[in-house]
Amino acid sequence: MADDNLDLLEKQIETLEKRIFGDADKDSSYPKIVDTLAGLKHQFVNAVANTKKAGPVLNRMGELNDYLDPDFAEPLMTTREAKIESILAEEDHIHQTAKYLENIKDLADVLGSEHIKVVPELEGKLQELSKIHLEQQITMLSKQLVQWDEIVTRLELQSQSSEAED
Known part of the structure; x- marks a missing residue:
């Protein structure tokens, strides 16, 4: 030795x-x-x-x-018993983590596919689409507000004309 x-x-x-x-x-x-x-x-x-x-x-x-x-x-x-108790307390979490790792292992082919590999190249296009989508939502919201304003104005005019007749 x-x-x-x-x-x-x-x-x-x-x-x-x-x-x-x-x-x-x-x-x-x-x-x-x-x-x-x-x-x-x-x-x-x-x-x-x-x-x-x-x-x-x-x-x-x-x-x-x-x-x-x-x-x-x-x-x-900790004592040995406390360590065992600590591990047993985390047993569900350990099993859940193992299950998630198994799912990742099963999906490894999908995660390594060509479709996933080209995602960084498509990031610019996705940002442009997100920008267009946001602009469309704002436009739709603006149109909706204009319609509501027209309805409220029409109802106010109707209310004023009915009050004037009374």
């Missing part, structure tokens, strides 16, 4: 070295890389030293990484 872990670690190091050095001679490049990394560390420390908020954050980096780990909160949140 330990030998397997050591072999795995050595392979990872070899892969990393290959990515860093490529075909270059790594023995001659190591000092340059170490010097570069040391210089970068020095620049980073100087940059952080000038800010008041960065230092405390960097000091708590390990703690922050623990909090960001998805496995960190799981034991704190």
Whole structure:
């Protein structure tokens, strides 16, 4: 087991070295890389030293990484029974989602058909048709309002003439 872990670690190091050095001679490049990394560390420390908020954050980096780990909160949140209960509470929703996914799978041929693929090309025509339809509705509404106005005017005139006769 330990030998397997050591072999795995050595392979990872070899892969990393290959990515860093490529075909270059790594023995001659190591000092340059170490010097570069040391210089970068020095620049980073100087940059952080000038800010008041960065230092405390960097000091708590390990703690922050623990909090960001998805496995960190799981034991704190629920017991096994609570997890089972939660899943069972969502059972109907899970079955409904599975049914919808099956429907999508069944309709995959239709969704991938040529008719659906040309929809983006027809978007401009659809917008033009929508504009024409809206203009027609406005025209029809205007005509209807004019007719209602004529009817109301006629009824008002009739009402005034009948009042004048009385």
